[in-house]
Amino acid sequence: MHKLRDAPGDAEADLKRKLEDIAGEGKVYVLGLGNTDRADDGAGVLVATALKKRFPLFSFSEHDGVEGTVLDISEKDEDAAVLFVDAADLRAAPGSIRIVPKEEIRETEITTHRVAVALMTSLLEKAGKKTAVICIQPKVIAFRADVSAEVQGSIKRLTSVLSDVMSSRT
């Protein structure tokens, strides 16, 4: 588990190396999930929104329609990796960042609101794309509350790491 707050420099470099290993040489797409009405739960969307300024064709969020974006990427004839970013209860310190293995993603998460991340990663992998789910531990998920300082810091650091990974591949 990555705890960027404890050793920011090393942890960021480690996270970057892992994401580069996952991404390979192909293009890198970021898909931010979550609900910005619920403070830290919107961390994934906030990361994707920040990256969209520099990578408008490679960074998407719930606001762009997740399923449609996944379907479009899956049908592109290119070497690509899709990195999902979402808030998740990692049972870790607020702001902790971790790449969650596919086996730990619940298939039953599928709801009437959005297609499950597990289904989207499966669909992408079946189409030959690489995938990873990056999770941020939230502190506050109250309706219309402010994003916590810990998660704000993590959003900033993860955006920086992803920007580095994407810039050499897009």
Added chain:
Amino acid sequence: MNELNVEALSRVEGDGGITVTLDGKKVKSVTLDVHEGPRLIEQLVKGMTPADDLNVIPRICAICTLSHRYSAIRGLEKALGIAPPEKAQLTRELMMLGENVESNSLHTFLLALPDFLGYPSAIAMLNDYGDDVKRALRLKKFGNHVMAVTSGRIVHGENPVLGGFGRYPSKKALEEIKLKAHELILDAVRAVELFASIEYPTYPEAETLFMSVNAPKKQYGFAGETILISNGKEVSAEDYKKLTSERVVSHSFAKRSLYQDKPFTVGANARLINMGKRLDGQAADLFKEHYSDRWLKNPLLNNLAQAIEMLWSLEHIPEMADKVASMDNPPIEQPTRTTGSGTGAVEAPRGTLYHHYDIKDGLIEAADIITPTAQNLDDIEKHMKLTAERMLADDKKDEEVRLGLEMVARAYDPCISCATHLVTLKRI
């Protein structure tokens, strides 16, 4: 006492469970337990202006966001004496068609279909039914797009306002929608074929009542001033309390509804039972082909109803887009009074949704929201109890009974979050 549990019902929205209490093979009770905490939205909006209410109310649900917004708009416009221009009404109809495609595609292909094809989830279907999974995503993407074009965003769009629209869709966007809807009709036909080919179990079958709005001009649609009941009665939406008689139960955070002390169904099957003769196009042909008396007693057929309705929505989007594009953008109509009451009734994908408001001196004095799932809960329990009794009498294994009960609950496409996982089998 023994229990058969579905502690966490998957493939539904929200947190709920099912508990079946058994005495030998005799079913003592079946309860759909809603674990979601109460939302208190009705209290939250007290004292707000109607415009502020519209910013809060759609947050009840991210999939029926436009149904909630539209129902609130209808109730508030009545209370404030606002007559929306024709273009606003048509654009609202268009957004509801989009929401219907978006929601019904997800529920039919990805939430309900795995049960009938013998897969644990849509993920497991990928190898054998990968094209259908992609169909679902294509249709959902398009439904989302129609919602975004009409309301301004995929979720919680702000364009539909009291008296009209903050911004109407462009002619170019409407033309694109029209062309894409034509392209996707075959995907919806596939959904109808799939759900018409299924052999639906008879275990849950029992007569019930079906309620839906009565769309104006004897057309099929998703909003109306009166409510049709399958017993032939028609009641003003303003009398919604007589239709729903809300009450609380000890095992659930969600309120319950009964009509004349009896459970009833709302949803796509109710709409087709009450208004199916008004369908046109290919949807009408397929409805005539596949409708039978079983629709009046088997809730599992709601899945087929949703597929037919999704096809109808896609067939109507081009016509509606043309109508909207042909009109000039009217100004927003203003309130003619600051005190009054009104009830909005619309058909969310999973059934009739009521929003009632009392407004005094421009501020909300009282709000009352009755969701489709809250209306369906008693009916779900009724059909689940019969399913459990009949399956156990047939010596079905506990795992089979669990699945049978989950299929019944999922067929109603419940949105538990809006109403406030799933089966526990208790043996005495």
